[in-house]
Amino acid sequence: MFKKILIANRGEIALRILRACKELGIATVAVHSTADADAMHVRLADESVCIGPPPARESYLNVPSLLAACEITGADAVHPGYGFLAENARFAEILKDHNIHFIGPKAEHIRIMGDKIEAKKTAQRLGIPVVPGSDGGITSDEEAQRVAAEIGFPVLVKAAAGGGGRGMKVAMTADDLSQALSTARSEAKAAFGDDAVYLEKYLAKPRHIEVQVLGDGRGHAIHLGERDCSLQRRHQKVWEEAPSPVITPAQRAEIGETVAKAMRDMNYLGVGTVEFLYEDGNFYFIEMNTRIQVEHPVTEMVTGIDLINEQIRVAAGEPLNLRQEDVVFEGHAIECRVNAEHPTTFRPSPGRITHYHVPGGLGIRVDSNAYQGYSIPPHYDSLVGKLIVHGKTRDECLMRLRRALDEFVVDGIDTTLPLFRTLVRTKAIAEGQYDIHWLEHFLAEHPEKKAG
Known part of the structure; x- marks a missing residue:
């Protein structure tokens, strides 16, 4: 197992990785730009290193600075999270050249799946249905x-x-x-x-369905079911849930095994997500993300499996001890991405959080690095945090989500919380009858409802 992991990211995912490391007994190094000096993961890490000024290209994308931070702290592995350098094959190769482990797939798989054309050819060759x-x-x-x-x-x-x-x-x-x-x-x-x-x-009314996979690079791979990410605005996911309201257990098993077999044939290492458009009972491959996903918590909530923990273990060379029959799906989970954005214009709303209260109770999880007094910097994405809710059924989950959204307070900045308070009370959402175009049409037809 690794002795010290450098977390080459920021925000809620950096804090999520740090918590997994602590539970595994692994020392942590937080890197940060000058804009993130007061970030929660920086405060909680065993060590921290400033790697540059606010622009990402001069800090979080600055490979020489990250290598220097590894050398200074003695980190033997780097976890890239998502975004930034998470799907940069060259970065993975550079770390390997410096005897530092990259907690992610092999560089060749990152490179193949990073090219949409090559990814589609590879998917076809591996028996995955394509558009x-x-x-x-x-x-x-x-x-x-x-x-x-x-x-x-x-x-x-x-x-x-x-x-x-x-x-x-x-x-x-x-x-x-x-x-x-x-x-x-x-x-x-x-x-x-x-x-x-x-x-x-071009599919007229497809849903966006993605399958979570996990492999150990030794020919052993499993799937952890699907997530429905069909509620999108400008091709950006807004709300994710597992399982999908429209996928049957038989369909889940079939597409899941198709994807898992492909990962076994590839000797895929680590976590990954194979994304599909789904229409009229058919799945069509669109891309594969060779990293942990923003929406991974909904899968963790319905399977009870810690994906970051497993990702670290297999990257360290440990075999995947989970078998497909060990994966049991229980209940329903929904995630809302709470962004620092104006609720009607969706313009970023950076600034200081003057009051912050997260919901609690059974089945409620909030992944966020925010706190009262924290300032959302203007230099990066606008994600404040993720509200994840679990229930025994989808109806129970929606009821719990309504309550949790009403409890969630973020003052001092604009957020998308009012949008979710509207969506969770909308008939089409309650019935699970939506596709990837639904939210755009809803906002266009009901502009007054953006603000709840």
Whole structure:
């Protein structure tokens, strides 16, 4: 087992990793920018190192500074969390060259799954169902028109190196395709430095279903069920739940085993999430995230399995002791991402939290690094924390979530709490009848309800 882990991240995920390390008896090193000197994980870590000024490129993305922090503290492993360098294959290789363990997958798997085109080819080869589309990157408008005619309009133009909805455009007809290609390429080049794009069939009302996997890099891998992440705004997840309201136990077992077998064939190491669009009983692979997910707590709540703990153990070379039959799904869990954003404009709302009270009681979990008097810095994402609620049934979970949201108080800044108070009392949500476009349409049709 590792003796000392450097946590190369910030915010709630850094605190989540720190807690797992403490429970495993592993010493911790918190790195931070000057803007995060008062962060909770910095206060609680065994050691802390300032790695630069607020801009991420000069601190959390500064590989030489992270290596220096490892050398100064004697850390023998780095946990990247999510975001920043979590899916940077070169960073994993650099750490290996310096005899420091990267708590994550092998660099080759990060690299393969980081390229959307290569990831799709790999998924097909491993027997995972994919969305109909181009076999690779689109090099000309003529080729795009040919592929689109084969799979049928509407089509989705997607950046090969994309994420977060950037470099993604819908072409409803052949007349729209040229403009969609041009815009997607421009966005992809600006956001990722790579203008490669590809085409996929555009699904009208799909749900976003993802399957959590865990492997030990030795040919042993299991799945831990699915999460439904269909409530999204601008392709960003807002609300996640497990299990999905529309997936049957038989479907869960089938798609779960398909994914787990693929991970065994890859000798995949660590945690990962295989994401699908789901429509009319069919699953279509869209991408794989080779890291811990923001929404991992809902899986932990319904399985009782500590994903960060398992991630650290297998990265240290320990075999995966869990068998598929050991994974038992109990009850229902929902996570709400509480962001420091204005509830009607969704503009970031950094600033000092003047009053902070989190809900409590049976089945309530809050993953947050916030506290009364803490200032949300303007330099990073706007996540204040995650409210996760568990119940014996989905109805009980929703009732408990209503109560928890009413108890949750964050003053001094704007947050998205009012949005969730509205959603949890909305008929379509209560009935589980929504898709990835539902929230955008709801907000457009009921702008007054954004603020609750």
